[in-house]
Amino acid sequence: MRASVLLPDRTLAIEERPVPIPEDDEVLVRVSSVGVCGSDVHYYKEGRIGDFVVDAPLVLGHEASGTICAVGSRVPSSRIGERVSIEPQRPSPLSQSTLAGRYNLDPNMRFFATPPVDGAFQEYVTIQDAFAHRVPDTISDDAAALLEPLSVAVAAVRKAALGPGSRVLIAGAGPIGLAMALTARAYGAVEIIVAEVDERRRHAAHDFGATATIDPTAEEPATPLQVDAFIDASGATPAIRSGILALRPAGVAVLVGMGAREIALPLAVIQNRELVITGTFRYANTWQTAISLASAGGIELDRLVSAHYSLDQVQEALEAAARPGTIKSVVQPNSV
Numbered sequence: 653m654r655a656s657v658l659l660p661d662r663t664l665a666i667e668e669r670p671v672p673i674p675e676d677d678e679v680l681v682r683v684s685s686v687g688v689c690g691s692d693v694h695y696y697k698e699g700r701i702g703d704f705v706v707d708a709p710l711v712l713g714h715e716a717s718g719t720i721c722a723v724g725s726r727v728p729s730s731r732i733g734e735r736v737s738i739e740p741q742r743p744s745p746l747s748q749s750t751l752a753g754r755y756n757l758d759p760n761m762r763f764f765a766t767p768p769v770d771g772a773f774q775e776y777v778t779i780q781d782a783f784a785h786r787v788p789d790t791i792s793d794d795a796a797a798l799l800e801p802l803s804v805a806v807a808a809v810r811k812a813a814l815g816p817g818s819r820v821l822i823a824g825a826g827p828i829g830l831a832m833a834l835t836a837r838a839y840g841a842v843e844i845i846v847a848e849v850d851e852r853r854r855h856a857a858h859d860f861g862a863t864a865t866i867d868p869t870a871e872e873p874a875t876p877l878q879v880d881a882f883i884d885a886s887g888a889t890p891a892i893r894s895g896i897l898a899l900r901p902a903g904v905a906v907l908v909g910m911g912a913r914e915i916a917l918p919l920a921v922i923q924n925r926e927l928v929i930t931g932t933f934r935y936a937n938t939w940q941t942a943i944s945l946a947s948a949g950g951i952e953l954d955r956l957v958s959a960h961y962s963l964d965q966v967q968e969a970l971e972a973a974a975r976p977g978t979i980k981s982v983v984q985p986n987s988v
């Protein structure tokens with residue numbers, strides 16, 4: 653099979669590799685669509701994210717869908733032919749975090765496209781049976797791949813405790829911020845305010861559930877917004893500060909975007925308003941919710957797709973993903 657690999661010198665190459673053989677508890681998936689994520693762009697542009705360094709050839713891509721074409725010995729062969737969305741992680745089965753239902757926090761997690769684990773910019777991948785989630789035919793191949801960023805949004809919206817009538821401020825209108833806005837609406841939020849510096853992205857936010865947008869470079873409003881929840885999908889220090897200040901007493905801030913490792917926080921405000929500040933790390937137990945939202949809950953993930961690319965065009969897909977005019981680039985490893 654063909655695989656697109658990122659080399660340590662940050663160039664991309666096509667490698668011929670053997671089709672992987674599924675282990676006992678795995679399925680083999682012929683990959684249909686793979687969304688390009690900000691983390692893929694980081695590895696391509698910088699060769700690392702924090703302590704994870706690309707020091708050997710790495711296959712990028714972790715937002716993937718496909719069709720099961722073979723199964724391991726402990727998986728029913730009736731699964732062959734199923735269209736699936738891949739939850740791109742493999743926790744250790746008996747860690748304390750896994751047993752507690754927070755398998756995303758397992759310290760020994762093996763996650764797609766994170767060194768040394770290969771991702772899905774290749775024709776075939778293997779994944780554990782339980783992490784190949786069957787999707788109905790109402791969900792396209794692209795949408796099945798984008799259940800991954802939707803899962804990021806579901807995890808954040810759950811932490812933010814959004815519900816009917818909620819008022820939420822979201823910072824950042826990249827693909828994750830837009831997925832947050834769509835999810836907030838599906839969870840019943842009535843005011844969804846999106847703060848974003850790029851004018852085109854502010855415009856896009858209105859098409860994806862925002863009821864209002866803010867240009868953070870303009871003057872701050874004289875009266876605070878007093879929102880129930882703030883979700884950061886920007887990683888920008890000033891956005892995080894403004895978002896925390898916009899919370900009502902006992903409001904919740906969920907920090908999802910990645911930026912500076914440390915920032916100053918308005919401590920007196922956090923104390924006097926009894927604010928809750930938390931992060932999210934990927935997701936756990938989100939796929940069934942995401943599938944329901946995408947199949948019957950009014951979230952149209954296909955509208956996030958900006959353009960399609962073949963395996964030979966992964967570099968173009970990554971370059972396009974880095975431009976603010978792009979929402980989501982999708983690679984189709986088996987297209988020609």
Ligand SMILES: [Zn+2]
Nearest residue numbers: 689690715801
């Ligand atoms: Zn992602």
